[in-house]
Amino acid sequence: MTSYLIGIDNGSQSTKVTIFDERGTPVSRGRHALRPTDTPAQGVVEHPDDDLWDSVAAACREAMAVFDGDPAAIVGAGLCTIRFCRALLRADGTLARPVLSWMDERVSRPYEHTDDSVARVTTSSGYITHRLTGEFRDTAANYQGMWPIDTDTWQWSQDRQVVESMGIAPEKLFELVMPGEVLGRITADAAERTGLPQGLPVVATANDKAVEALGSGLRGSEQLLLSLGTYIASMTTGERNIRDGREFWTNFGCAPREYLYESGGIRRGMWTVSWLRDLLGEEVTAGARRAGVTAEQYLDAGAAQVPAGSDGLMTVLDWLAPTETPHRKGSFLGFDGRQGRFHLHRSVLEGIALTMRDRAGALGDELGTGFERVIVSGGGAGADVMMGIVADVFGVPAARTAVTDAAGLGAAICAGVGLGRFAGIDEAVAAMVSVDEEFLPDAANHELYARQLEVHRDITRHTDEVFRRSAQIFG
Incomplete structure (x- = not known):
C-alpha cells in the first residue's frame, strides 16, 4: 500500500500543507494566506491574534479535504515554521500576546520579562507543536539568535552567564529534540481543528531555511x-x-x-x-x-x-x-x-x-x-x-x-527519515527530490x-x- 508523508510549511506570507507520496510526488495541497502583520509602534511587528495557528489549521483542512487516499496510509507529518519568531505563552500553552515576527526588533534583543502571565517562551515551531500535540517540546534546530542554546551540543547552555544574558529562566524553556525525532502526536482537539488523523506522529525538522535546503x-x-x-x-x-x-x-x-x-x-x-x-x-x-x-x-x-x-x-x-x-x-x-x-x-x-x-x-x-x-x-x-x-x-x-515548495518537501523528508521510512537523509533525498529543469549560462x-x-x-x-x-x- 502506498504511504504518504505530510509537509507543513508555515512561511512568512502563507502556510502551505502538502501531502506527498514516498517518491516526493505531491498528491494533495492546501494553502492559507497569513494576515498582514500589525505594527502598532516603531520596531514592533506582530502576527495578529492567533494567525499562525489559524493558518496552519486552515491549510491542513484544505489539504485533507482534497486528499483522495486512505488517511490511515498517512504515516507522519513534518513541521516547519518561520524562524526567528518569539512566542510568549501562558501556563496552558495559549498565547499571552501575539507572536513576535522575525522583523520585530525585540527578537534581536534578550527577552525582557514584563508580563507575569508569561509562563513559557518559545519559537513559532514550539508554539505550533504545542497546538498540534499538547507537548511543550520543540526542535533544537530552530533556536538561533537570542536563545541560551549551545550550538555545539544542540542543547540548552549550561553556562550560567549565557543563560542570564538571554533573560529567559530555564523553567520557561521547552524540551529540545533533534531533527527527525517525534515531537508528539495529533491530539483529539487538533484533529478536529486540522482534519489530520488523531494520533498521527508530528516530527521535528529545523529552521525554515535549513528545511528548504533539504527539500531542494x-x-x-x-x-x-x-x-x-x-x-x-x-x-x-x-x-x-x-x-x-x-x-x-x-x-x-x-x-x-x-x-x-x-x-x-x-x-x-x-x-x-x-x-x-x-x-x-x-x-x-x-x-x-x-x-x-x-x-x-x-x-x-x-x-x-x-x-x-x-x-x-x-x-x-x-x-x-x-x-x-x-x-x-x-x-x-x-x-x-x-x-x-x-x-x-x-x-x-x-x-x-x-x-x-x-x-x-x-x-x-x-x-x-x-x-x-x-x-x-x-x-x-x-x-x-x-x-x-x-x-x-x-x-x-x-x-x-520539480517541487516548488521545497520547505514542505524537506519537512516531509524529515518525517520519513525520522519514522524509519528511509535508511537516512541521503536515501530520502535521492528518492523524493528531482530536478525539473537546468539552465546553462x-x-x-x-x-x-x-x-x-x-x-x-x-x-x-x-x-x-x-x-x-x-x-x-x-x-
Whole structure:
C-alpha cells in the first residue's frame, strides 16, 4: 500500500500543507494566506491574534479535504515554521500576546520579562507543536539568535552567564529534540481543528531555511542554494560549527550535527517584485488579461525581451534596509529614456541575482570552496527569465526542482527519515527530490554581468551619504 508523508510549511506570507507520496510526488495541497502583520509602534511587528495557528489549521483542512487516499496510509507529518519568531505563552500553552515576527526588533534583543502571565517562551515551531500535540517540546534546530542554546551540543547552555544574558529562566524553556525525532502526536482537539488523523506522529525538522535546503536537495559544499523568498539568502552545508564567519553566519542544519552556512541576504527580496507589479497597476493587469496570463507571467515575458543589463538600469534592493545601515533606501539608477515597465521588472530580477552573486562569492571564498551549481528555490524559481538571469550572473548551471515548495518537501523528508521510512537523509533525498529543469549560462551575458557586478557592488558606497542625509529629513 502506498504511504504518504505530510509537509507543513508555515512561511512568512502563507502556510502551505502538502501531502506527498514516498517518491516526493505531491498528491494533495492546501494553502492559507497569513494576515498582514500589525505594527502598532516603531520596531514592533506582530502576527495578529492567533494567525499562525489559524493558518496552519486552515491549510491542513484544505489539504485533507482534497486528499483522495486512505488517511490511515498517512504515516507522519513534518513541521516547519518561520524562524526567528518569539512566542510568549501562558501556563496552558495559549498565547499571552501575539507572536513576535522575525522583523520585530525585540527578537534581536534578550527577552525582557514584563508580563507575569508569561509562563513559557518559545519559537513559532514550539508554539505550533504545542497546538498540534499538547507537548511543550520543540526542535533544537530552530533556536538561533537570542536563545541560551549551545550550538555545539544542540542543547540548552549550561553556562550560567549565557543563560542570564538571554533573560529567559530555564523553567520557561521547552524540551529540545533533534531533527527527525517525534515531537508528539495529533491530539483529539487538533484533529478536529486540522482534519489530520488523531494520533498521527508530528516530527521535528529545523529552521525554515535549513528545511528548504533539504527539500531542494542541497547535500554538499560544491552546491549553492539560492532561496528566493520574502527574505532572499544563499547557503551551503557543512559539518563544522564555524562561530566567527565574516561573510556568513552558521545556522543549524536539518540533520543532527550538520550546519547551514548562510550568506548575507536581501530583506523584502521577492516582496519587491510583488511591490513593483502592484505599483504598475492596471497597465500590467490589463496587458495580462489580454494575453490570458497572470500579471507575473506578463512581466516575465516582457522582461525576457529586454537585453541583459536592462539598458543600464540598475536596482539596489534596500526597500527594507539592513539592520547595520538603517539609513539605506531602495533605488533605481540609470534612467535615460530607453527603459519601460519591463526594464524595471528585469532590473529588479538582475539586482537580486547580482547582489546574491556578490554575497555568495564572499561566502565561498571564506569557506574555500567554489560552487559548481546553483539550486534555485522559492516562487521566483518558476520563472524561466529569473532562472536564466541566475545562470548568466553566476556563470554556472542553475537548477530548479520539480517541487516548488521545497520547505514542505524537506519537512516531509524529515518525517520519513525520522519514522524509519528511509535508511537516512541521503536515501530520502535521492528518492523524493528531482530536478525539473537546468539552465546553462550564456557566455556573452555572463561576461557583461561580470563587468556590471563591479559597478553594482560599488553603488552603496556613493549613495550611503545621500541617504544618510535624507534620512534626517524624511526618516
